[in-house]
Amino acid sequence: MPIKNIMVAVAGGAASIITAKYAIYLARVMSSKLTAVYVVNERLLQDLMRSRVVVDIEAKVYEKDLEEQGKLFLERIKKAAETKKIEFESMVLRGMVHEEIIKKAQETSTCLLVMGNPKEITSRKEVFSDEGELLFREAKCPVVIVKNPEEVEKLYKEIT
Amino acid sequence: MERISEYLQKDACLMDLKATTKEEAIRELSGHMARVGLVNDEQLFIHDLLEREKLGSTGIGHKVAIPHAPTQSVDGFVIGFARSSAGVDFASMDGDEVNLIFAMGTNPQALSLYLQLLSQLSKLLRNETFRNDLIHATKTPADVINLFKKFEKEG
Numbered sequence: 001m002p003i004k005n006i007m008v009a010v011a012g013g014a015a016s017i018i019t020a021k022y023a024i025y026l027a028r029v030m031s032s033k034l035t036a037v038y039v040v041n042e043r044l045l046q047d048l049m050r051s052r053v054v055v056d057i058e059a060k061v062y063e064k065d066l067e068e069q070g071k072l073f074l075e076r077i078k079k080a081a082e083t084k085k086i087e088f089e090s091m092v093l094r095g096m097v098h099e100e101i102i103k104k105a106q107e108t109s110t111c112l113l114v115m116g117n118p119k120e121i122t123s124r125k126e127v128f129s130d131e132g133e134l135l136f137r138e139a140k141c142p143v144v145i146v147k148n149p150e151e152v153e154k155l156y157k158e159i160t
Numbered sequence: 161m162e163r164i165s166e167y168l169q170k171d172a173c174l175m176d177l178k179a180t181t182k183e184e185a186i187r188e189l190s191g192h193m194a195r196v197g198l199v200n201d202e203q204l205f206i207h208d209l210l211e212r213e214k215l216g217s218t219g220i221g222h223k224v225a226i227p228h229a230p231t232q233s234v235d236g237f238v239i240g241f242a243r244s245s246a247g248v249d250f251a252s253m254d255g256d257e258v259n260l261i262f263a264m265g266t267n268p269q270a271l272s273l274y275l276q277l278l279s280q281l282s283k284l285l286r287n288e289t290f291r292n293d294l295i296h297a298t299k300t301p302a303d304v305i306n307l308f309k310k311f312e313k314e315g
Contacts, residue, residue: 011272013272013273041272041275043275044275044279045275047279047282048275048279048282049280050288051220051279051282051283052220052221052253052277053218053220053226053278053279053282054298055216055230057215058212058215062271062275065230065268065271066271066272066275069256069272071273080292117161
């Protein structure tokens, strides 16, 4: 069965670039469409407001800044995808990270979800609260965890 | 999941804060963070933290304050800790003086990490035993880091 649609979940930062590069590589070799998603973690901001660490006006600024950063980051991935000549779209979502990605993956008939390597889990509680861990566990489609950045860079350079 | 213990450095812990007012405390802790190399522009860092305080006190109650702000005065994300035996008037929500102060700053590029760590810290500080141990059962910066590791592991 051909893998028509691949989704890559990115959070910004150097590790997400590697994740995106591997997703671009996969999309190219499998002739798939790639969708990149970035989620503004509204739940986190709500939690911070509830615990009174962050005030309302401050949360609104953070939310806007996160959205802008997400857009810029996705634009960077788009440029990379264009140079490798793959079909690409991107979207900024809002809400609880793993829930939004899983929902969008189902809506877009994603066959394969590509994500970065979740951090090492050191407590039982983290298994149920870490967004990366939850995404990996609760995704409805096969998931690829990207490791070995050097190998990813090599593969990415191989495709023209 | 990001953890405070991975970012809080021993030399960023001030175990005996002298200040008694909010502004003095922010200045003293910021100065310490600048001296150990965490803050590039001390005056800008102080300015940004004090500006944030104008929106409302970061004294969140239970003897804790978390002054924080995005700022161009640091590279990436930084955190410093100060403990005051006498207590600091931080205009806290519950009216109590503050004994535990965590100053956090982030370059705008590390905003997402900063928010995750701010959330982690506030969750840990909801634990009364953790707060009491920070106030009474830690003598050295190494004790502080180890306490974080212990409670992060316990979740």
